[in-house]
Amino acid sequence: MVRVTTRINGDEVTFVCEPDETLLDVLRDRLNLTGAKEGCGTGDCGACSVTLDGRVVCSCLVLGAEAEGRQVGTVEGIARNGKLHPLQEKFLEFAALQCGVCTPGFLVAAKALLERNPDPTEAEIRFGLAGNLCRCTGYDKIVRAVQAAAAAMRKG
Amino acid sequence: MVRVKLSGPLKVAAGGEAELEVEAANIHQLLTRLAELHPKMKPMLERGAAVAIDGQIYRDDWFRAIPEGSEVVILPRMVGG
Amino acid sequence: MRYEAPTTVKGAVKLLAGKAGLARVLAGGTDLLVQMRTDRVAPDLIVDVKRIAGMRRIEAKAGGFRIGAAVSGAELGEHKGMRKAWPGVVEAACLIGSTQVQGRATLAGNLCNASPAADSVPALIAAGAAVVVVGPRGRRTVPVEQIPVGPGRTSLKRGELVEAILLPKRPPRSGDAYLRFIPRSEMDIAVVGAGVSLTLDRQGVCSAARVALGAVAERVIRVPEAEAALIGTKVDGEALERMAASCSAACRPIDDKRGTREFRIKVAGVLARRAAAIALKRARGK
Amino acid sequence: MPLDAKFDPATHHFRLVGTRPLRPDGYDKVVGRARFGADASAPGMLVGRILRSPHPHARIRAIDTARAAKLPGVKAIVTRDDFKDGDPSLKDVLVNVMARDKALYDGHAVAAVAATSASVARKALKLIRVDYEILPHVTDVDEAMKPGAPILHGDMRTENIEPAPKKASNVASRCEFGHGDPEQGFKQADVVIERRFKTEATHQGYIEPHACLASVGSDGQGELWVCTQGHYMVRNTCAALVGMDVSKLRVTASEIGGGFGGKTTVFIEPVALALSRKAGKPVKLVMSREEVFRASGPTSSASMTVKIGVTRHGRITGAHADIRFQGGAFAGSPIELGAMSAFACYDLEHVKAVGWDVVTNRPKQAAYRAPGAPMVAFAVESVLDELAHKIGMDPVELRLKNTAKEGTRSSYGPKYNRIGLAACLEAARRHPHYEAPLGPNQGRGIAAGFWFNFGGQTCVSLNVNIDGTVALAVGTPDIGGSRASMCMMAAEELGIEYDKVRAIVADTSSLGYNDISEGSRVTFSTGLATIAAARDAIGKLCARAAKIWGIAPEAVVWENGRARPAGPNAGDFAPLSLAEIAKTAAKTGGPIAGHHEVNADGAGVSFAVHLCDAEVDPETGRVTIKRYTVVQDAGKAIHPSYVEGQFQGGAAQGIGWALNEEYVYGRDGRLQNPGFLDYRIPVASDLPMIDTVIVEVPNPGHPYGVRGVGETSIVPPLAAIDKAKAGKKRR
Known part of the structure; x- marks a missing residue:
């Protein structure tokens, strides 16, 4: 077993895990943060997206042990003090989710995208989010929600 | 008397007849009568059949009345995704 | 299984060369x-080298670059100097997987995974890149094309x-x-x-060229015939066609779920021609 | 409860229906709080894992679990011996859940373990020894039909052919639909085209793998948490397979991460229950993505021959289809639906569709959005397009000339009621997309599609709370925003605000039986039942008001959320709001609730027309979808955003099917691409925005005119994209 101390959504967390256990399994099974989902376990769907030191990654392709001393961000940390992030608001307003299982991954990835590129083109959004699979929406409403959130965030 | 149109497996079970006339006032009577007339139909009807009366499809509705002179078609029971 | 995250190269080599059974970087x-x-x-x-x-x-080094083995594709893509000097390498690295994968995947990993279809490897070979290999016997510098030897197999020795x-x-x-x-x-x-990758002389004649193809053989291959077809020409349509034909001729692909032999042979030429046209534009400073 | 003849949903002013409020489950889903199948846990929970056959066809001589059982941490192992034969109608389901004498496909379950951790469970699987006798296999539908093909079931005789065959075959049955005589029709044609088509199997590709948490005690009572489209189906099926009383198994439907038909049967649930019963502890069982591809229910693959004849003036004189579906290792492909839907868009005098249901060494197919229809529409619409080209007629014009309309005898038997195909074709032709210029290497395709839509058993309970809010319990898992539509319909009827109604999906012990969320039935049937339950509650609310006022109940009417005397003769009383009546409910007779139980019929068929522009790289053949428009009849759109979402989602799945999605089996009979890397569903950068046009031709079978919208949208894309790819400007 490995003992790991890390920060998750700003809070210091210490956990123990198997050396081959993924960060996704640690988050879900040990820390009860089930917002990140396992859709494939092989980095092909993005449902388990989290940020690691501000960069979006698939938590199924990160070992729990690697989180030592790092900053982890999950969907549970996007709303602050009960207030939804503009992306969360626009996802609801634009009906950008149907089943909602890919939504946490999309929100984490879209937030990271907008932090690096506050005014993305449609193509930049589509390519930037190509690692997040959605099977319900055909992406149309997701892209529109991200565009609207970006506009709202630029206005401040 | 009700004129019933058959297709698919039911037509085969009725010895190739595409249309039958049976005495029935509702769907239950119709299905019972058909199974009596053509015992080969019985397992198919039990497995599930839908009945269209004047274009309206009923999947299960034994006591749905069949108006005189209406058009009746028996179909396989359908499922969706 | 054991997880180790050494803080020195020496420590990593010691772990990898130890009697740990199967070790992976x-x-x-x-x-x-x-x-x-x-x-x-x-x-x-598992030896985490990050x-x-x-x-x-x-690091910028002697006009070129030294890219640490744990630098991610995303970090590479954000490096202005690399983007300017070797856009083909950066683009190839940034094609691997998704944004999420980009946040983690490295050039060194892509190379050592030794997939014949690795995206960054043809670009690295074309760029004339080399790798610093370190092991129990010290360091050596090896051209990129000498690392993969077959699907999933590299020339690295135990502990390296x-x-x-x-x-x-x-x-x-x-x-x-x-x-x-x-x-x-x-x-x-x-x-x-x-x-x-190609270089023009002052008259616009191609003086040097390197061409590499992925997913058309048991490992990424360099195609000297295709290079020869470009060198000494103005990289005009005719030269490009000859280069494309050489590329197709050099392919020895397999049929698999991702594509047929026939398709790979044909498209290898098409892509090499298109890539050369882009490289030419860049060489001309456009 | 049909549409009231005096009520026209097209002109009626709805207060809420047709608006776009936020969905009630939305907040939980954007903050990561919504609980899906794999998100539940229980104290002392074990981890379940399933051992699967690596062979496509093999006799299982013996299964030795002794070594695995000795591994510390292993708490239960189940094999075929733990599942006894029972209800014969569930035999195939049972054999699919756990292999009996033979493994019938790569991925077929042969044993399962429950252990204290995932790593122990994984190790235990490796210690189970299965003695296989490898048998020849077949995975292709045409190969499986040939004489001499490896036979899957020694007792299978082709049904519905005369004389009944004596020899075993992989052809489970034949079916036939249509009327008239196509041969006669072809003689009247100026042009007759016959073409053969093949389509590979695809997968629903829901992002959430199958997952459940089972807990069975030695008292025989059980609880099951599961992601499913139909928790009542899960309850009834599992109770039968595992040998429990239906009343003792309580099933709760988790939030569901996509289904599209793939979660309309059971796979792991009976296994988890059996493991839990044996171990005496809760067991969580979650499929990996690889297991989802290898061992859940993909679609049929199809082989089809379609022949259509037309006159120079564009009248279809005859149509014939011969359709062969393999549906995996068991009978039951959606061949009848495929054959019935083949020519459903058209008004034909001579039409016939013959279907063959074939078994192969592949996983048992499950429903996928309009099961059976997309591949057949691909064949039929492609031939029609070619005919339009040949006679020099606009393809929309050709379809309009032959379109099915009210009174048309459908190719599957009944005459159509009011339908919207012509309206969709006209709307497509009017759409700016239809005449927009195309760039180089671009083509435009158009195709029509049809789906039946279903109703089914539905039970709804609506409770008026003390503060004037309303709790609505439905029994159809919400697979795409249906709770929002239900709240809207209830609030519309009750005359209260949308956010005063809260809808939940009740567990199987809290509400009566409901059929599966399938067949585009939820907004139709659960909506219909919700409206009826609201009207039931209104009746009771009016009765309470009557009591309070001391007048006859018939003298009270409900208007804008308030009870008021019907007229001056009834008395002069200030109207009572729902909240006011609710507040005194305890003193006026107790709780106020509305209920409705129905087996809904009259779902109303639905049609769609799709337009697609594609660009083809002339050297590599790579296809890019440049523009896409969906025109579809929704009857009445309750929440237009989610109607559009269904249109767009179905189109995207159809685009994936048309371009890159397919099951690839190797010569060894093993699935070569059991993952999202090589089973390539569309990613965001593969698609353009998908324009939608909602056509509203009311369905006479629903009080607001609703038609199901979930499935039709996957039917036209295969043909539309194929034509667009062909590169000619065939509008």
């Missing part, structure tokens, strides 16, 4: 963790790991490019990949 982990999950590899020891100083850095990738100084009037064919627009493994 963990850089980005985007191949290794998938292989572990699908039971293709069950290491006894805490080694120097492994996470890109790649420490850095070296990109040479870009000669004046040079350009590089990488293109691949995938059925979707993202997220697929290359069905065919083509990397081209």
